[in-house]
Amino acid sequence: MGWDVMILNSQDTSSISKVDTSSLPSFGQRQKVIDKLNELFPLLEWDNDLAYGHLENEDYFGNIGLGEDEIMSGHFWLAIYGGSDPLKLIMTLCNEFNCSAFDTVTSEYIIVDNPSEKGWQQFQNFRNIVSENVAKRDNDKSATK
Numbered sequence: 001m002g003w004d005v006m007i008l009n010s011q012d013t014s015s016i017s018k019v020d021t022s023s024l025p026s027f028g029q030r031q032k033v034i035d036k037l038n039e040l041f042p043l044l045e046w047d048n049d050l051a052y053g054h055l056e057n058e059d060y061f062g063n064i065g066l067g068e069d070e071i072m073s074g075h076f077w078l079a080i081y082g083g084s085d086p087l088k089l090i091m092t093l094c095n096e097f098n099c100s101a102f103d104t105v106t107s108e109y110i111i112v113d114n115p116s117e118k119g120w121q122q123f124q125n126f127r128n129i130v131s132e133n134v135a136k137r138d139n140d141k142s143a144t145k
Contacts, residue, residue: 001130002062002079003086003123004104007093009074013100013109024074027097030066033076037064040096041089060086080120087115 009024027033030050037053038044044053044064053064060083066076078093078101080086087110090101094112101110103119110116 001127002081003120005078005080005090005110005119006102006104007076007078007090007097008100008102009097010100011098013111021073021075026074027072027076030070030072033066033072036096040092055089057083059083060089062086062089080123086120087117091115 006021008021009027034046034050034053041053041055043057044055046053049068051066051068053066055062055064060080062078062080062082064076064078066072078090080089090110091112093099094101094110100112102108103110103116105119105122106116108116108119110119
């Protein structure tokens, strides 16, 4: 469970319903994207197949999902699980790759000049409710043993 944000190789922030991700320009060779990401985020750790990069620091922790194609499509994914300010990650990606970010929680673009924390806050609220319910269920099971 994470806050999913789609990174789109486009500056067009019109309605997502009009975006056809298959028509977006490619991000290019995956290895070049990986090299740039490694430069931006030196602590980034990659799975063996280089499809997923794992980030963790005090500001954010989560995954960057690039897929397995050597020539990337026009989008990739972020799954953010925690941290104090994951918008730093998103804004860095948007600025460095000259792209846009779409928040799947709010179904809105995250505006680079004025990013909203609305989706991040809604995800955290949902995550906290789920965690509390799981903890309560586990406590109830322990009490009945």
